[in-house]
Amino acid sequence: MYEILDQFHAGHCIDIHKVFGAHFGFENTEGVRFIVYAPHAKSVQVIGDFNNWDGHQHYMRRLNDRGVWELFIPGLPEWTLYKYRIETPEGHHIDKSDPVGFYHELRPKTSSIVVSLNNYQWDDQDWMDRRTKNFDQPVSIYEIHLGSWRRNDKDEWQDLDDWLDELVPYIKDNGFTHVEIMPLTEHPFDGSWGYQATGYFSPTSRYGTPDELKRLVDTLHQHDIGVILDVVPAHFVKDAHGLAQFDGRPLYEYERHSDANNEWGTLNFDLWKEEVRSFLMSSFSYWLETYHFDGLRFDAVAHMLHWDGNKNRGENAGALAFIRRTNYYLSKRYPTVMLIAEDSSDFQGVTKPTFEMGLGFDYKWDLGWMNDTLKYYSHDPIYRKYSHHQITFSMFYFPTERFLLPFSHDEVVHMKGSLINKLWGNYEQRFSQLRNLMGYMFAHPGKKLNFMGNEIADFKEWNEESKIDFDILKYPMHSAFLRYFRDLNLIYRYYSCLSKYDYEDKGFYWIDADNSDQSIYSFVREDEEHLIVTVLNMTPESYEDYQIGVPHKGEYIELINSEKDIYNGCNMCNFEPIEATAGYAHHQPYHLNIRIAPFAAIYLLLEKTQDSDNL
DSSP, X not given: XXXXXXXXXXXXXXXXXXXXXXXXXXXXXXXXXXXXXXXXXXXXXXXXXXXXXXXXXXXXXXXXXXXXXXXXXXXXXXXXXXXXXXXXXXXXXXXXXXXXXXXXXXXXOOOEEOOOSSOOOOOOHHHHHHOOOOTTSOOEEEEEOHXXXXXXXXXXXXXXXXXXXXXXXXXXXXXXXXXEEOOOEEOXXXXXXXXXXXXXEEEOTTSOOHHHHHHHHHHHHHTTOEEEEEEOOSEEOOOTTSSTTTTXXXXXXXXXXXXXXXXXXXXXXXXXXXXXXXXXXXXXXXXXXXXXXXXXXXXXXXXXXXXXXXXXXXXXXXXXXXXXXXXXXXXHHOTTOEEEEOOOSOOTTTTSOGGGTSOOOSEXXXXXXXXXXXXXXXXXXGGGGXXXXXXXXXXXXXXXXXXXXXXXXXXXXXXXXXXXXXXXXXXXXXXXXXXXXXXHXXXXXXXXXXXXXXXXXXXXXXXXXXXXXXXXXXXXXXXXXXXXXXXXXXXXXXXXXXXXXXXXXXXXXXXXXXXXXXXXXEEEEEOSSEEEEEEEEOSSOXXXXXXXXXXXXXXXXXXXXXXXXXXXXXXOOOOSOEEOEEEEETTEEEEEEEEEOTTOEEEEEEEXXXXXXXX
16 A cells, blocks of 8 residues: 555556545455545545534544545445545635545535445456457447437436447447547536546446446447547546645645636646646546546647647646656556547647657547548538648648547537538538548548447537437438448448558558549558548539549459448449559559549449459
């Protein structure tokens, strides 16, 4: 224990949850041991339903001279409610939830709850043994807010166990490889979606118990689905029962008001303090160890890189040191876990290793790609030739980081409109372009993320207070779009050329990046077994005999066409295999003549063989 405390104060501990908080058993005695960090407190009491919230009989003692307090209370059962009553330096008393509490009451109640974390028996060892960071594997992530994906008959939150019969088969059947769950840390305000937290070691009680969360992750693993958790290392809420002024002084936040407060009305973590670093690193490690999550998506990284996210104020050296230290320790302890940065900055080296003075993340959200792409698709096709570079630009910078392509919740909320409503055109044209957009996304190098509702072309902007409108699948356009989305996922997972060399120089090259007059793009994804030529028509014009250069001879088969009738398209497709003809086009030694429908996204497949020039 004392070794962990020393590491905690030094800022190098990722295991404080093994000491701090409320733990059963001490010196072979039944009961609970409480340990809390409150260096400015004059005294600390444990109060709860077991002593009628009067802590005078349960004063904690100092465990060391650096602000750690401890008390063992015999005979306490599981589900006991408790808080810490802290006497501030001025002699005032404030009641606080446990910063390392493992479970909390549902808002508006604020007590911590004593809970055992050792009862659940996992059955996912096979998955855990096979797990990797997936650099050369397909990753198609379904981002989800648990409170609004589905609801029960009374339009209330479902328990986590209710998800087993609905979410797991939905994810599996539609071809996703991973699910990313928006923050599950306990939080007081539903509208924050979990991004303004109080309980950094506590799964929110909105959806059930810790064991129910374990069972959800376990079941997903048994169906070969990875689970990523959204975490928030930048800031926390000001609510009185939480971390703010925890012991009567700024403890987790910066002391200076301008550094502590931010645009979201929350408090910034003081990432220069060693104990705060240990607190957050241990929180991340706790979720990976206790709940078997396969990845962490770090929110608002740009906000940490520069003071209050303002580049003009300069880099926050303490925060940079914290990020590098976090990723170093987590990668060392959990070498197969994916560490993902949601970073909107142009900071260099986000996914470079820490020994090269990079930040050490495995992936970075490509928000530049997202913004450029959605701007392009919002233009009237007549004018798209003037924004041609918005599609080609990402390919120039893409090798600089390991990027992940996101169409996340941030793009479909707060009056931004749903994904399909961002696109130009009438009803049918928007569906055609959304299919085109997804065809482009899945062929582009990089891992993929889509927020719930994108896969059904939901017209309704996301609202956390209502469920996703799956009833629209009774309409043919929406059900056909879901079929198309599923087919893209399955093709992406089956053909390794679409993911194997995402982050290497080989595996992608342009055929034609310069046809701005017709707004037709074409490029290649390939590996040792397959080659896929992607053709994207960004206008309502059609072509019966369009010539396109290809690198190899052989038969090219139309693997998928976004305008096929099964997807409610116009069915202007290439139904027969197309033999490549010798003769240069687009700087390639062979060419094809193909049909291209309005707004079509086409994948043309070439199976490589050992007895041809296709090696």
